[in-house]
Amino acid sequence: MMSRVAAWFLAILFTVGPLAAAVGCELNDPDRDVKRLFPESTGYRTLYVSIAQKGGDALLRKIEARLGDSFKGLFETADVPYTMYQILKGKDVIGYIHGVNQKGQYGGVQVVLALDLEGTIRAFYFQKLTSQYAKLLRDPEFGKPFVGLNLLDFDQYDVATQTAKPGSKIAAIKNPAPQAEEDFRAALRAAKKNLILCDIFLLGGKFVK
């Protein structure tokens, strides 16, 4: 009897692995946000994914290399579950929405991207941003230069040195609130990180070099 219990216990134990305490960024209200970002949609499907499940530390190293910066902090561990949304029209997937947590000037910020099936940004916005200059960074005009960009464009942005290649599309994104430079830089890092994660988990590594 004891050996039977032990065998089941071991079997279950080996199927269980750590995930994370911190939960990735979820949409405030998916129904409302999906309809706003994809008016033609008829529904959405929520997925939970993590780097630990997909490829562990080896994948994390690849992501860091692509980002050009190391993962650090509460929300940048391999086992943080990311909440990703597949947007549906009927039974067909027509796009994706994903938000990421990012260290900002006053705690964390959340940056959400809506992507088409090719991984091109369809919409960019801050979900969480408590800075007193939030109004300027939330202005739709600030998000417009992000529209139409993809991960290849963001390869022109060096996260470590916080500089964009002169003449690149990223260099054309201007900070509307000079006092909130840290949150502006956080937005660029978060957008690049978001695109890398979407490429891995949703686009099947379309932009993998």
Added chain:
Amino acid sequence: MSRRELAACGLVLASAAVPARAASYLFYFELQGVAGYSTAAKNVVYSSMNAMETMQKPSLGFDYVQRFSGASGDIAILAVQGRLAYDPDGDPKVEPQLYNAYLKFKTRALDIWVGHNRPKFGLSASLDNHATLLQPMAMSGFGFDRDWGLGFERDFADGSLGLSVTTGSGMSLRLKNSYLVAGRVTRGVLERDNSVIGLSAALGRTLDVMGYHLMSEVPVSFAMGGFDFTWLTNSWENRIELLGGSRDGASAFALFWRTGIGLLPENRLKLEAQPVAIIAKGKTRVQFAAGATYLAGADWTFRVMYAYDQDLKDSRFIVQVYYYKGIRF
């Protein structure tokens, strides 16, 4: 061990070797240690509030969210959250506690939940206090932290609307001719606008309970209205709530304020203060609590609290160690 059982064990093990894919669930393991000192009890205590209340005590628990999807998208969400709480002076010493236990269906018009969830009344309807030492007004008799029944929710571009119809019995499902109808409307989306205004109303006949303990078999009348305001700016958070109405035939009012500031990178350290004034049955009761929360990592949180209750003539110093870890199967 039979061949069939051996094969079943093998299948379970094999499932772990299958390449991991997107999951439709989140499962968390929770462990907390709580201890402190009460000047009224003149002794060490193992609960952040009165020991008959549910939160917080040394406990072992879990938090489970399962999404159900069809070909056309998400259909429903199941949420179950439970604990085994330990109280060395309790009878029994180990108490099973069920918090979330609801199934929420998504329809085009609104979300509908059935089970054990937060009634739509006041700030307590939107504050996540499951692990915190500082508690909202629902834990002071102004509504319930959780109640059994059903609810309707709808978010709009500039706010939300919610209604719940519950048994008015709190943690336990008791059908003793009690009920609570509560509604809440909000203007603003906190994460987007950094401010939210809420208006709430509740009407019913509720049972007098403390956690799982029934204080009286006879339901009492409950009619309450409320206004609340939440405001975030930079690293500051402020929450104010005004509640007023009658309970058990006598007037009852409460003024609640919670202010907090986030410090250190990622706001890993949070300092909060919470003064509360309650006027009930002609008697004024002042409560004050102050606390600190430190996020030591992705899984570990440390909290301390000082709480003073004028009515109980009690000062309570509490320390909590909290562990919350995701598990995948």
